[in-house]
Amino acid sequence: MNKKNQTTITDDELDTLLQQTSFAQVPDRFEQHVMMKIDALPETHSSQPTWWQWLALVGGGIPALMQIAGLVFSAWNIANAG
Amino acid sequence: MNNAILNRIRQGDKPAFSMLVERFQQPLFGYLGKMGLSQAVAEEIAQETFIRAWQAREQFDPERAQISTWLFTIARRLAINELQRVAHRHERASKHDGSDGDYPDEKQAQPSAQLEQSQLQRRLYQALQALHPDDRSLLALAYLKELEYSAIAEIEAIPVGTVKSRLYRIRQQLKSTLNAGEAHE
Secondary structure, three states: OOOOOOOOOOHHHHHHHHHHOOOOOOOOOHHHHHHHHHHHOOOOOOOOOOHHHHHHHHHHHHHHHHHHHHHHHHHHHHHHHO | OOHHHHHHHHOOOHHHHHHHHHHHHHHHHHHHHHOOOOHHHHHHHHHHHHHHHHHOHHHOOOOOOOHHHHHHHHHHHHHHHHHHHHHHHHHHHHHHHOOOOOOOOOOOOOOHHHHHHHHHHHHHHHHHHOOOHHHHHHHHHHOOOOOOHHHHHHHHOOOHHHHHHHHHHHHHHHHHHHHHHHHHO
């Protein structure tokens, strides 16, 4: 490998070269930079619904469904009366 | 990285996540560099990997995967997307001007042995550029010394046997490219 036109790269030399060579280095203060970016992210809310979210859904959903049912019943009642 | 720290990360503990960044920044840059990405692109992808990991922290399940496997899976997807995005542009640029991509400039006035090593590394960089992005990723993961074959197989979504056979073929291809380059010099 060291002399031109004389040797070729062996498996071991290739291994060493691949293990030792690093084409990208960790820049200074990379970790702090990443954490600053994370701090700057908008607050995300948990994707797992909590108990009070379920309660709000049910508490709002039931009256809404009852209103729709009332509307349908009224329409049916008017149609029958007419 | 123990489960207590991983649980803290899942709950949104930033100091714990900072420990994860510190632990994996070196292997991640090693991986991205060996994929033939420039320093600037490697920085961008490494940063994006950690940000995505933070954003998806609740989805990480330590019962199902190791944290390293999870991180490298994110990095691999980003790196391959980037390589595919610029592949055509790089190909055209290399054909037109004979350049070898974004290989960092060699330091001036190097001693002979250092210069030789530097030239060999430049040829390795060029040879890596000639590999398919999937092959580059597999090779880079294999030379990290961080991951076992089973973890590499999981990241690459292929069986362990395929990892070994593909790795053998890639190394032969790389060796052949490097030796062909040497013969031309």
